[in-house]
Amino acid sequence: MGDTPILLWLRRDFRLSDHPAMAAAVATGxxxxxxxxxxxxxxTLGAAPKWRLGAAVGHFAGVLDGIGSRLILRRGPALEVLRALIAQTGAGAVYWSRLYDPASVARDTAVKAALKAAGIAAQSFAGHLLFEPWTVQTGAGGPYRVYSPYWRAVKGREVLPALPAVHQLRTPSNWPESENLEAWQMGAAMRxxxxxxxxxxxxxxxAALDRLDRFIRGRSERYQDRRDFPAEPATSGLSENLTVGEISARVVWHAGWRALQEGAAGAEHFLKELVWREFAWHLLHHFPDLAQANWRAEWADFPWRGDNDDAEAWRRGMTGEPFVDAAMRQMYVTGTMHNRARMIAASYLTKHLLTDWRVGLKWFEDCLIDWDPAANAMGWQWVAGSGPDAAPYFRVFNPEGQAEKFDKTGSYRAKFIADGQPLPAPEALEFFAACPKSWGLSPDQRYPARRISLDAGRKRALTAYAAREK
Known part of the structure; x- marks a missing residue:
């Protein structure tokens, strides 16, 4: 290809360090x-994920400017855009980091075939995961369906060292025109x-590397013991950075592994959580309908309720269950939700309110800045009982019991619920600045009564689940 430019097609890999596609492009000279x-x-992204992706794009454009390069922005079907850029720049190759959700796989497969047919070198690279999903197999040669054996299969595998950061990209003699990020209004749906x-x-x-460093130095030791307490800063917070590739899973893995070797007792559990993310992508790769259909075929006829008034109260953080409502309000304020709170909120919707898990999945898809299509799908099906490695159907999280165990002082609930408090926390008030005006909510409103008693909701769920077994 001589000295023709390489188009480095960025998608969810907005970093300079441990970037195989970028490093390979640089190595060509x-x-x-x-x-x-x-x-x-x-x-087609939801409101919050699209806003967060736009923030990543804008920030990384500045990073590239700082090393003497640029980020070219274009809008339109990927293949059409790439063909136009090839014509304008004389590029002889397109490099990118692989993604594994069904829509990206279909797009990338078509793009690669079309570019190669036109004589363009199209090459994809690993980088979003620790292990390519097709490289982890059972003894029988198939995919894993349960997490524990998956963990045992990969925990001893070599994870290659992270690649050093790129400090310079050779620039083309002429830059193609770029569109304006602000004109795209990627945050418009967030209002x-x-x-x-x-x-x-x-x-x-x-910011991601700083987060990782602070976690490893100050929190990894007690991670296993304290990670379920949502009022405590016990987790890494890296999910939003991982989902847009502002840090690689490999960098995170090696930091956790070093902490484990140095005696941080909680580091192994942290590594297990990173591998849980891998397991979700392993499943979505092998079972691409995971986000649309019940994993277990026997759940196809379960009488889930479709969208309903109870689900709307759940979306608004107005169910009358403080732990559930605090979780939902945290999501509107911060764009994320503590993992323990996610399980409780999801269990309440699918079990106490008997609402289809896909109703919740779609709402999280719209509201989470750390939305990950694989983890979101697996998590909802796990809680609902219909999915891989699922919680037993009779496991119904009791929000009161969970609050007593993991938020005994009420700090988490008070942080995000202003209703009835004489001096609400700033985050609790931020909820009313973030939620849709059309909801008509205000800090001086009366906190709602329960939609259903916890005991009655549990019994109703168990009755429905037991009927499915017959």
Missing amino acids: RPVIPVFIHDETVE RGAAVVARHAQVGEA
Whole structure:
């Protein structure tokens, strides 16, 4: 290909360190043109994920400027955009990091075939995961369906060292034109909530690396013991950075492994959680309907309720169950939700309110800045009981019992629920600045009564579940 430029197609890999596609492009010695395409997979993102992706794009554009490069922005179908850029720049190759959700796989397969047919070198690289999903197999040669044996299969595998950061990209003799990120209005669907969530998001590779360092030095020792207490800063908070690739799973793995070797007792459990993310992608790769259909065929006829008034109260953080409502309000304020709180909120919707898990899945898909299609799908089906490695159907989280165990002082609930408090916490008030005006909510409102008693909701769920067994 001589000295023709390489188009580096960025999607969810907004970092300079441990970036195999970028490193490979640099190693050729050829000019590199970084590109981000606002294509159909971006267009269909939920409000919060699209806003967060836009924030990552904008931040990384500044990072590239800082090393003397640029980020070219284009909007349209990926193949059309790439063909146009090839014509304009004379590029002879397109490099990108692989993604594994069904829509991305279909797009990338078609793009690679079309480019190769046109004589363009199209090459994809690993980088979003520790292990490519097809490389982890059972003894029989098939995919894993249960987490524990998956963990045992990978925990002793070699994870290659992270690649060093790229400090310079050779520039082309002429840059193609770029569109304007602000004109795309990637945060438009967030409306007023964007300004609130922006105060809590930590955008960019430097912020992600700082998060990781603070976690390893100050929290990894007690991670296993304290990670379920939502009022405590016991977790890494890296999920929003991992989902847009502002830090690689490999960098996180090696930091956790070093902490484990140095005696941090909680580090192994942290590594297990990172591998839980891997397991979710392993499943979505092998079972691409995971986000649409019940994993277990016997659940196909379960009488889930469709969307309903109870589900709307759940969405608004107005169920009358403080732990559930605090979880939902945390999501509107910060764009994320503590993992223990996610399980409780999801269990309440699917079991106490007998609402289809896909109703909840779609709402999280719209509201989480750390939305991950694989983890979201597996998590909802796990809680509902219909999925792989699922919680037993009779496991119904009791929000009161969970609060007594994991939020005994009420700190988490008080942090996000202002109703009835004489001096509400700032985050509790931020909820009313973030939620849709059409909901008509205000801090001086009366906190609602329960939608259903916890005991009655549990019995109703168990009755429905038991009937399915017959």
